[in-house]
Amino acid sequence: xxxxxxxxxxxxxxxxxxxxxxxxxxxxxxxxxxxxxxxxxxxxxxxxxxxxxxxxxxxxxxxxxxxxxxxxxxxxxxxxxxxxxxxxxxxxxxxxxxxxxxxxxxxxxxxxxxxxxxxxxxxxxxxxxxxxxxxxxxxxxxxxxxxxxxxxxxxxxxxxxxxxxxxxxxxxxxxxxxxxxxxxxxxxxxxxxxxxxxxxxxxxxxxxxxxxxxxxxxxxxxxx
Numbered sequence: 001x002x003x004x005x006x007x008x009x010x011x012x013x014x015x016x017x018x019x020x021x022x023x024x025x026x027x028x029x030x031x032x033x034x035x036x037x038x039x040x041x042x043x044x045x046x047x048x049x050x051x052x053x054x055x056x057x058x059x060x061x062x063x064x065x066x067x068x069x070x071x072x073x074x075x076x077x078x079x080x081x082x083x084x085x086x087x088x089x090x091x092x093x094x095x096x097x098x099x100x101x102x103x104x105x106x107x108x109x110x111x112x113x114x115x116x117x118x119x120x121x122x123x124x125x126x127x128x129x130x131x132x133x134x135x136x137x138x139x140x141x142x143x144x145x146x147x148x149x150x151x152x153x154x155x156x157x158x159x160x161x162x163x164x165x166x167x168x169x170x171x172x173x174x175x176x177x178x179x180x181x182x183x184x185x186x187x188x189x190x191x192x193x194x195x196x197x198x199x200x201x202x203x204x205x206x207x208x209x210x211x212x213x214x215x216x217x218x219x220x221x222x223x224x
Contacts, residue, residue: 075150075151075152075154076150076151076152076153076154076155076194076197077107077148077149077150077154077197077198077201077210078148078149078154078155078158078190078191078197079146079147079148079189079190079191079197079200079201079204080095080099080146080147080148080149080158080188080189080190080191081144081145081146081147081188081189081190081204082095082144082145082147082187082188083138083139083144083185083186083187083188083189084138084139084140084141084142084143084144085138085185085187086179086187086188087111087142087143087144087145088142089179091179091187092145094175094179095175095187095188096147098161098175099149099158099161102151102157102161103151103217103221103222104149104150104151104154104157104158105149105150105151105213105215106147106148106149106150107148107149107150107210107211107212107213108146108147108148108201108205108209108210108211109145109146109147109148110145110146110205110209111143111144111145112143112144112146113140113142113143113144114139114140114144115140116136116140118203118204119136119139119140121203122200122203122204123135123136134184138184138185146204146205148201148205148210152222155190155191155192155193155194155197158190158191159190159192160174161174161175161190162174162175162176162188162190163175163176163177164176164177165183165186166183166186167180167181167182167183167185167186167187168182168183170186175187175188176188
């Protein structure tokens with residue numbers, strides 16, 4: 001389903017096969033995520049308005065999501081690094097404020113001095129580039145802040161909030177457009193896909209460093 005499809009939708013998945021599909025329905029707003037696996041016993045059956053949570057669920061039967069919020073299992077996580085230049089300029093609070101105002105939830109954060117081993121893993125696709133030594137010197141020049149944010153479509157939304165890698169091309173209102181002057185000092189890093197986010201989070205955080213907690217504003221953020 002494309003970005004221009006604003007109508008209500010349903011997601012349906014086979015809990016054993018681990019696949020899902022999307023299609024329209026007439027039961028009011030719903031949040032859908034293509035390819036997401038729906039856990040057993042969650043959601044509502046279309047046309048009935050009856051929750052299946054707590055009910056029986058036989059193996060291999062389909063689980064529907066329609067007219068209700070997607071369960072926590074469908075939320076994405078993304079890695080955000082506040083780079084050394086932004087830490088030195090006292091911009092950490094400004095970056096955090098952008099995400100909190102958007103409605104995303106902070107689940108991990110730490111201040112650290114990154115070493116070359118960690119950065120070599122994080123930037124493994126750039127290690128052969130001629131500019132990599134300068135990037136490495138920049139990223140080890142001082143402490144940085146690593147954060148994990150959680151929410152629906154948080155990866156794509158974060159990329160939009162951060163703005164173009166080249167600060168000169170970053171739109172006003174984005175983090176880089178507002179706080180960065182040069183591509184070599186572009187304030188933040190953000191994962192560019194769900195798969196990349198999963199890998200990068202594993203580089204920077206242990207599993208037990210991610211805190212699962214319930215936010216009281218979710219009904220106000222995502223609606224009924």
